Amino acid sequence: MHEMSLAEGVLQLIEDAARQQEFARVTTVWLEIGQLSGVEIEAMKFCFDAVTRDSIADGARLEIIALPGTGWCMKCAMTVPMAEVFGECPQCGSHQMQVTSGTEMRVKELEVA
């Protein structure tokens, strides 16, 4: 949706960590992105390359860990898999669903030198 702002957020977190933990170079970045977060993975990779140019993460590899979406179906009263935020319950077809996971956008860890 707004991958450029998100990529800048990632770089800020990396730079904060670089100051605190004294590293000079980042070689790999692992992001956890939920299936329901609305983040377009290809756009994220493109933007990450653009914003990290001439930074300490220049040329770093971006690894995406995709997290599955799940929701609570109010009719079935149970947690079921969800592919879209407005998806229907795979058990009963109801739209009375609350997303319970899959909206994550996190920087998990870095490989640094």
Next chain:
Amino acid sequence: MCTTCGCGPDEVMIDGEHSHHEHEHVHADGTTHSHAHQHDHGHVAGAAHEHVHEDPQAHSHRHSYAPAHAHAPGVGTRRMVQIEQDILSKNNAYAAQNRQRLADRGIFALNLVSSPGSGKTTLLVKTIELLKGRQRVAVIEGDQQTSQDAERIRATGAPAIQINTGKGCHLDAHMVGHAMGKLELPDDSLLMIENVGNLVCPAAFDLGEAHKVVILSVTEGEDKPIKYPDMFRAATLMLMNKCDLLPHLTFSVRRAIEFARRVNPGIEVIEVSATTGEGMDAWLAWLERGASAAAERKRAAVEAPKPPIAELEAHLSPAS
């Protein structure tokens, strides 16, 4: 640049002034370098555009050298660093600060979001006029360019401040915090934040508001809630605006509400027309309920610590 809407983060202006910004960069060699500048702009129509730096050399450099790197590349120097932080954590921290400032003052803040042209500003002007003498209102206006909307609000007598996001496609909590500082916000008032017209990006950026209110005008498609689900999921209330035009349209209110509840089963809906005033009573009642609840929470928080202080004073008073 945002690949969805072409926005970039630069060029933010609050009522025609650049907000004081500080940049910090970490260079590839591990040194950090930070500098801040303050620009003052005096614009006269057609006049040359001039930046005045108080001190052209006022860049402060802070170098912190990492230990010397004498290792051969890739030999035994690599390590893993755990981060485990939300990408939006910085924005969320600013939003939490804003929310606390608002709660301390009993201010009920709303983040109004919609597509461009849904009638947000007209609805806001009408709302302020109807609330005159009942509820004090201040407004933060977000647009990419111009301060026309803030001027329209000020014409009603309500204080308003304009944030121009430049290429940015949404307001963020940091900009709103600055704008709140510049605006006269009375205690127990209503703060309306009119976001940039965009149904995508503002969904993810918490500004510290009590609720997001999404405005869908009946001249738009009734399936917008499922086309832009993030925004309708993030909102507490959907205002269906321009309802006076329904007799001329094929728009089905029932279907639009069905689509909205499909992405957000709990969303409240009020049908309004800023032009004829239809439905405005229900909207004003919703606002006043929220505002009095916020004022009440503040009062309760202020009064809560009093009994222990009285006890403490009783303890401290000299025994006779």
